Amino acid sequence: xxxxxxxxxxxxxxxxxxxDPRAKLVYVLCITILSTAVFHTxxxxxxxxxxxxxxxxxxxxxxxxxxxLRGGAMLAAFIFIFNFIGRLWNxxxxxxxxxxxxxxxxxxxxxxxxxxxxxxxxxxxFLTTSPDDFAQALVQMRLPYDYALTFTxxxxxxxxxxxxxxxxxxxxxxxxxxxxxGGFMQRIRNYIPILVPLIVSSFRRAETIADAMExxxxxxxxxxxxxxxxxxxxxDALFSIICIAITAAIIWLRLSSFLPP
Amino acid sequence: xxEVQDLWFKYxxxxxxxxxxxxxVPRRGYVAILGENGAGKTTLVKHFNGLLKPTRGKVLVCGLxxxxxxxxxxARRVGLVFxxxxxxxxxxxxxxxVAFALKNFSFPExxxxxxxxxxxxxxxxxxxxxxxxxxxxxxERKRVALASVLCYEPDVLVLxxxxxxxxHKQKEKLAEILQRLVDKGKTVVVVTHDVEFVADHIPIxxxxxxxxxxxQGKTLELLSNEDLLAETFLFPxxxxxxLWKLSKLGLHPAPSMEGVVEAMLQARRQGP
Numbered sequence: 001x002x003x004x005x006x007x008x009x010x011x012x013x014x015x016x017x018x019x020d021p022r023a024k025l026v027y028v029l030c031i032t033i034l035s036t037a038v039f040h041t042x043x044x045x046x047x048x049x050x051x052x053x054x055x056x057x058x059x060x061x062x063x064x065x066x067x068x069l070r071g072g073a074m075l076a077a078f079i080f081i082f083n084f085i086g087r088l089w090n091x092x093x094x095x096x097x098x099x100x101x102x103x104x105x106x107x108x109x110x111x112x113x114x115x116x117x118x119x120x121x122x123x124x125x126f127l128t129t130s131p132d133d134f135a136q137a138l139v140q141m142r143l144p145y146d147y148a149l150t151f152t153x154x155x156x157x158x159x160x161x162x163x164x165x166x167x168x169x170x171x172x173x174x175x176x177x178x179x180x181x182g183g184f185m186q187r188i189r190n191y192i193p194i195l196v197p198l199i200v201s202s203f204r205r206a207e208t209i210a211d212a213m214e215x216x217x218x219x220x221x222x223x224x225x226x227x228x229x230x231x232x233x234x235x236d237a238l239f240s241i242i243c244i245a246i247t248a249a250i251i252w253l254r255l256s257s258f259l260p261p
Numbered sequence: 262x263x264e265v266q267d268l269w270f271k272y273x274x275x276x277x278x279x280x281x282x283x284x285x286v287p288r289r290g291y292v293a294i295l296g297e298n299g300a301g302k303t304t305l306v307k308h309f310n311g312l313l314k315p316t317r318g319k320v321l322v323c324g325l326x327x328x329x330x331x332x333x334x335x336a337r338r339v340g341l342v343f344x345x346x347x348x349x350x351x352x353x354x355x356x357x358x359v360a361f362a363l364k365n366f367s368f369p370e371x372x373x374x375x376x377x378x379x380x381x382x383x384x385x386x387x388x389x390x391x392x393x394x395x396x397x398x399x400x401e402r403k404r405v406a407l408a409s410v411l412c413y414e415p416d417v418l419v420l421x422x423x424x425x426x427x428x429h430k431q432k433e434k435l436a437e438i439l440q441r442l443v444d445k446g447k448t449v450v451v452v453t454h455d456v457e458f459v460a461d462h463i464p465i466x467x468x469x470x471x472x473x474x475x476x477q478g479k480t481l482e483l484l485s486n487e488d489l490l491a492e493t494f495l496f497p498x499x500x501x502x503x504l505w506k507l508s509k510l511g512l513h514p515a516p517s518m519e520g521v522v523e524a525m526l527q528a529r530r531q532g533p
Contacts, residue, residue: 167343170312173332174332174343175336
């Protein structure tokens, strides 16, 4: 559940928090483009990853970010191992000192780092943007309100779900369920008594919420008004322009082969 | 049976939720744990089968230190019935749901069948045997959850808020079942803020407030202590409340429904 910690908004008053969600989206988009479409090797990936850190420090969410990354590390390790084994499989298993071995190793490492870089960028976005502001940004970007609301509600219920998962696990352990018992398949099956109550109660809750919302006239008028509107300030524009400029410069340098792939 | 020695507990990144709890629940004890919302009742009982381990202090269950034993081995002795049945129901039929714990504890097939049938009959659930537990009413789901723990006959039974969502008849039925367990030599701990239920049925109480024990002893004595109840945000049972009101009017009837009625009739006869 740790990986979700990076998705909860942490209320603080820093420049990162005050930035318009749309400006921060520009930043996340830039990192996404650079890490997926522009670069493919380990070294630039490490640099991209490191470039996220100062923003986390500025937003005073570094500790949260680290715990998210720790949560994501497991998955990153999986990505690395599967990539690496896959590549070794293709070239035939070679000795660790040969150049082919390194050729299989480095791109696999890059894949795992790419994953961590993306997690870090998205995590900073969610850590410093309140779900309400995010929804508002989506609406002002002309996404239908229903969709924006669905998204924020999903975010809102992640902590609830995490807490509930803990209670369910406790309840089943109290009836003698041992998660670590048995072989591989049995271990997966051990999770059924935890997943079923979670899913069922989520459906129940969704229905209750829908009823409660409709009884408060949700969707009664086509055009709804909003109490708060987001303003794209000069600082937001500057931040976005800097992000785009740096990204464009990097892409230009890359295309003219000044930078490695 | 259960011995808690100076238990302190905090969740990560929180203040202490339990602050120096010490208590003993003897074998065959029948004890209520009362307290306001957030007093730490559920946190406390989760220590009884090792789901939570003390930050400081010690919890001994049947002489076993909970820190040194797995939840599964402690759960065999201490059955914990959670507040919300929807947090545990998962099987396709009521039968399978109740059999879950028995299978976990490796009871032989025949014994599983015998015990499940017996407990379903006892809790009037036998007609739902092959139904999905999800289609039952809240009160029935609560009884299925209870059955799924009762079936393996743990030495200690801990129930978290068993009376919520139960009508009067079901509450009385529950009280009967619990009393029968105590008579059979089991230890029963009930966590609740249903003061009436406790006053009517459970002889010994522990009152918890803000993570500390504020009173323990005979239920009726505790529940007639006006200052203690006010401090711990508990509401006295109706009978006690009436007795207090009457005593302010200068009447001191015997502490029972009949006594109160008698005193009121007498007062009416005497006139104002």
